[in-house]
Amino acid sequence: GAVVSQHPSWVICKSGTSVKIECRSLDFQATTMFWYRQFPKQSLMLMATSNEGSKATYEQGVEKDKFLINHASLTLSTLTVTSAHPEDSSFYICSASEGGGQPQHFGDGTRLSIL
Amino acid sequence: GENVEQHPSTLSVQEGDSAVIKCTYSDSASNYFPWYKQELGKRPQLIIDIRSNVGEKKDQRIAVTLNKTAKHFSLHITETQPEDSAVYFCAASIGTGGFKTIFGAGTRLFVKA
Numbered sequence: 001g002a003v004v005s006q007h008p009s010w011v012i013c014k015s016g017t018s019v020k021i022e023c024r025s026l027d028f029q030a031t032t033m034f035w036y037r038q039f040p041k042q043s044l045m046l047m048a049t050s051n052e053g054s055k056a057t058y059e060q061g062v063e064k065d066k067f068l069i070n071h072a073s074l075t076l077s078t079l080t081v082t083s084a085h086p087e088d089s090s091f092y093i094c095s096a097s098e099g100g101g102q103p104q105h106f107g108d109g110t111r112l113s114i115l
Numbered sequence: 116g117e118n119v120e121q122h123p124s125t126l127s128v129q130e131g132d133s134a135v136i137k138c139t140y141s142d143s144a145s146n147y148f149p150w151y152k153q154e155l156g157k158r159p160q161l162i163i164d165i166r167s168n169v170g171e172k173k174d175q176r177i178a179v180t181l182n183k184t185a186k187h188f189s190l191h192i193t194e195t196q197p198e199d200s201a202v203y204f205c206a207a208s209i210g211t212g213g214f215k216t217i218f219g220a221g222t223r224l225f226v227k228a
Contacts, residue, residue: 043220043221047218050216104149106151109157
């Protein structure tokens with residue numbers, strides 16, 4: 001149980017393109033979803049927290065107009081990297097929790113490469 | 116806000132030996148401490164967690180201890196095996212699930228056969 005699916009797993013696109021990443025909880029309802037960014041050999045840096053039906057809460061230093069997060073249902077959250085540039089290249093990973101004292105479960109991550 | 120420090124950054128042990136990873140946190144309100152194992156290019160996987168009302172928890176070869184007074188917690192892996200080689204992250208959060216989790220910098224564990 002507690003499976004989180006993240007798509008796509010790998011994206012290569014040109015600078016200036018917008019990229020959408022989906023995060024789905026397959027067998028539970030995710031009250032809260034989290035989006036992280038991970039640079040090579042580094043830790044997971046929380047970008048934002050989203051609760052279903054509410055606006056996402058962004059961490060300091062994360063541009064909300066750059067990284068658009070939508071959590072429209074209890075099983076789906078999306079992260080859109082708008083007008084992506086090479087410095088946005090990274091590993092993006094989501095996690096989901098059904099709340100009620102349950103831990104976070106991670107998706108497989110999306111490796112984003114901007115040329 | 117919460118800050119989590121993790122040591123060591125790299126740990127190399129011989130197969131069969133024990134490995135210990137230590138973390139400290141800053142926010143005394145934190146009450147949930149999960150540990151994740153991440154293999155290269157894969158998702159972090161929860162391996163054990165502990166809540167603040169417990170001082171120690173064990174699951175087969177893995178154990179976690181928590182000292183709330185000192186604000187530190189540790190992961191202990193006994194009888195290490197090559198497949199234990201991975202990056203391990205400690206984390207701290209206020210509550211579980213719906214509350215944000217702050218991760219340590221990670222420990223790269225190498226288990227030599």
